[in-house]
Amino acid sequence: MSKAGVTLSLADIQAKLGGQLVGDGSVQIEAIAPLAEATAGQISFLSQRKYAPLLATTQATALILPLEAAGHFPRPHVLTENPYLYFARVSQLLNPVTIPDPRIHPTAVISPTAKIGRNAVIHAGVVIGDEVTIGDDALIYPNVTIYHDCHIGDRVVIHAGVVIGADGFGNAKDGDVWIKIPQIGRVIMGDDVEVGANTCIDRGALDDTVIGNGVKIDDQIMIGHNCRIGNNTAIAACAGIAGSTIIGERCLVGGAAMFSGHIEITDDVQISGGSAIIKNIKKPGQYTGVFPSVPHADWLHIAANLRQLDGLSKKIQLLEAQIQALAQQKNGE
Amino acid sequence: MSKAGVTLSLADIQAKLGGQLVGDGSVQIEAIAPLAEATAGQISFLSQRKYAPLLATTQATALILPLEAAGHFPRPHVLTENPYLYFARVSQLLNPVTIPDPRIHPTAVISPTAKIGRNAVIHAGVVIGDEVTIGDDALIYPNVTIYHDCHIGDRVVIHAGVVIGADGFGNAKDGDVWIKIPQIGRVIMGDDVEVGANTCIDRGALDDTVIGNGVKIDDQIMIGHNCRIGNNTAIAACAGIAGSTIIGERCLVGGAAMFSGHIEITDDVQISGGSAIIKNIKKPGQYTGVFPSVPHADWLHIAANLRQLDGLSKKIQLLEAQIQALAQQKNGE
C-alpha cells in the first residue's frame, strides 16, 4: 500500500503518450501538481480557460496545454486536444501503484477453489469464497469480502471494506414472519471496473447481478440483487440502487441518488445528486428531484404550504371560475 | 462460503413442506428457476397471475401453483395457497447454506469471555469482543465486528462488514469542544434477525439498542443508539435511523428512508423509499415524502417556485380577498 515515485523526461512522456512536444524535452519530471502549486521538477496542466492567467506565474518545469495555447508559454510543454485526459495518463506514469511482495498477503483467506488471475494483488484481511474468479491484474485492497461463485474481471480495483456477493434482500411472508429466500445468483463484474470503499454489491436472487465493463462505482454505494449496470456508467458515492433495477450505458449517477427497484434507466442518462428515481427513464438527459435547502425559518413556511399544495391548487381553480363569472356578469350588464 | 446443491424428489418436497401433490412425485428436482428459464430437473413457481401464460411454454420438470390453477398444468406440480412462500421453502431445501469445517474460522478473533452458541458459524476475519453472546445456529460472515457485551440471538445471520455495538454518537459541549459521553449500553438482538452487508447498529448510550425477533435489515443501514425495532419489521438498504427512535412491529421501511431521532413509529407502518420521517407516526398506513424527479430544466422552474411557495400562497389569499370585494361591490350596485 505505498506509492513509489518515478522520474521521466518530458520527451519520455511524449514518446509514451503522444501530443506535440514544444521546447526542451530533456527536462526531468518527478511529480504532477496544480498550476498554482507546482514547483521545479513538476509538470502541471491547463484544463479550463479560467486558469489561463496562472500560466504567467506558475513555477512548473513543464506544462500540458490545449492546442489553442500554442505559442503562449515559453517553457517546455506538450500540446494536446484534451489536457485533462493527458494529465490523468501522465499521473499514471508518475504514480504507479505499488505492488506488494508477495502479491497475495499471507493474512488473506482465499478458498482453494477460487481462481486468482495473473499479477492480481490481494491485500491483507481479504476473504475470497469458493469458486470465485478474480481477473488478471486485479487489485483488491484490505478487508474486502467476496462471497462464493462471484466473478471479478481483469484490471478491476476494489477498495477496502467492500462486500461483493452478500445475499440480496429477499423474504417471503408467512403470516407476520419473514421466510428467507436463498440468494442463488452471483455477481458478475466486467473488466476495468473500480469499486470504492465500503460499497456493497449483492448477489442475485435467481439470476445474476451484472456490472458492465468500465463501470466506476464510488464509496458507500449499495447495488441490490439482480441489478444490471451498463458499460462505462459512473456512480458517485452514497447512491443506492434497489433490486432488479437496470441502468444503461454511459450514465452518470450523482451522489446519494436513490433508485426504486424494478425500474429501467436508458443509456446516457444523468441523475443529479440526491435525486430519487422511482419510475423508468426512457429518454437520455439530466433528471433532478431535490428539495432546495433554505434557511430553516423559510423552510417551515414552504413545508407548511407544500402540505397544503393540493388545497392551493383547488383554490386557484375556484378563483378562476369566480373571475370568469364576474367577467361574464360584466359583459352581460 | 460455498453452496452445495441437493437433489430431492417432488414427493420428498411435498412430504417436508405440505401442499397437494398432483402427478408423478418421483421426478427429481435439483434446482429452482424462474418460469421462463427453468429447464429439465428444475422446479419453478407461479406467484403472480400475469405470468400464467408462461405455464404453456415453461420447460420446468415441476411447478408450484396456486390452488386456483388446479387442472391447468399437465406435468407434476404442488398446489398451495401461497406459491411464493412455498418457493422460498423449496429453495431453502435445495440450497442449504454450506457449513465450513471447522465452523469457527481460525482467523476469527473471539474474546475468551464470549459465548458462542451450538452450531454457530463464524467466518474469517470476524472479531467478537468480551462477554458477547452469540445464539445457536447463528451465521456470521467474514470481517464482521461485534463489540463487547452485545447479545446476538439464535439463527441470526450477519453479513460481511457489519459492525454491531460501536459507540453511539454522544457528545456534550464544553465551550466549542465536544466531550465524549461513554456509550455503556449494549445491542440486544433477538432471534431470526438478518443483517445485511456493511450495516451498523450502535450500542446504547445508557440503555440498550434493541432489535426484535425476526427483524430483517438490509445492507448499508445505520441504526443509532437506543433505537428499538419491533418484531418482524423489515428495513431496506441505505436507511438511517437516528438515536432513540422507536419503530413498531411489522413495519416496512423503504430503502434510503431516514428517521429523525427521538420519534416513535407505531406498528404496521410502511415508509416509502427515500422518505424523511421527522415526526411521530401514530396511525398505521403508508407514508411518503419524496421530491419527484423530473427533467432538470423543469426542476429548475419547480425549485424556483417552491422557494416562493409562501409568497404564492399569500398572493392567493390576496386574490381571494380582491375577488370577494369585487363581488360585493357588484352585489351592492
Place this chain on the structure above:
Amino acid sequence: MSKAGVTLSLADIQAKLGGQLVGDGSVQIEAIAPLAEATAGQISFLSQRKYAPLLATTQATALILPLEAAGHFPRPHVLTENPYLYFARVSQLLNPVTIPDPRIHPTAVISPTAKIGRNAVIHAGVVIGDEVTIGDDALIYPNVTIYHDCHIGDRVVIHAGVVIGADGFGNAKDGDVWIKIPQIGRVIMGDDVEVGANTCIDRGALDDTVIGNGVKIDDQIMIGHNCRIGNNTAIAACAGIAGSTIIGERCLVGGAAMFSGHIEITDDVQISGGSAIIKNIKKPGQYTGVFPSVPHADWLHIAANLRQLDGLSKKIQLLEAQIQALAQQKNGE
C-alpha cells in the same frame, strides 16, 4: 474490547471534576444511570427542567444538579453550571476504555514504515499502510483500513470498519471510457477526532483531505477527496460530502445530509438532517431542505401539483392581471 467498571466516592469525583459538593462525599458511586432507572450505588443527573419531578422519586445515591437546584434535593449531590457536561465527564471516570494487552493486536497488519504513537491501541484485523502516522493515545477498533501516507492525530478514535485514505473518485473521459486519475493526496486528521463505524474518508486527488481538530464524525459517512472539515464540527450518520467541499468550524451536520462538491459552508452553520446542500452557505444559521412525509395518498396529490407548480404560478399571475383589469373597469364605470 471490554469495559472495566470503576468505583469512586462522590468526593473523589468532585476533587477531579470540580463543582460544589453538597452532603456526604463518602458515598460510593459505581455507575451512572438515568434518573428514572438509577438504583443504590449509582449517580444520575438533571440536564433538563422537564425531568425535575423525578428528583422526588429517583433511587440514585447521588446526583449532578444545576446551580438553580440548590436546596432542592436532600441526598448527596454536586452542583454545577452544566450537568450534562459534568455527567459526560463522570461517565468517563466510571467507564474507562479497556486497554487490551498487548495494545497492538497480533492480527493487525502494520507497515514497517508506519509510526504508531505512544499508548495507541490497535485492535484485531486493522491494516495500516506505508508511512502512516498514528498519534499518541489513538484508539483504532477492529477491521479498520488506513491507506498509505495518511496522518491520524493524537487521541483519535476510529471505529470498526472505517476506511481512511482510499482513492477519491477521479476519472477523465477518453471517448466513452473512464481513465483513472491517480489519487496522490493524503488524509490529514487532527487531534481528538472520532470517526464512527464504516465511515469512509477518501484521500485527496492532488491536495490533501483535511479533518480538523475535535471533529466528530458518526457512522456510515462518506467524505470525498480534498474536502476540508473545520475544527469541532460534528457530522451525524449517513451524511455524504462530495469532493472538494469545505465545511467551516463548529458546524452541525444532521444525519443523511448531502453536500454537492466544490461548495463552501461557512462557520457555525447547522444543516438539518436529510437536507441536500447544493450551493455555498455564507451566513451562519440553520438550513433545511426536506420534503415533509405525509400519508401516501396525500403525497400523490402533492407530488402531482408540485410537478405543475410552474403552471400554478403562471395561473396566479394571470388571475392577478384579470382582477386588476376588472377592478379598473369598475373604477372607470
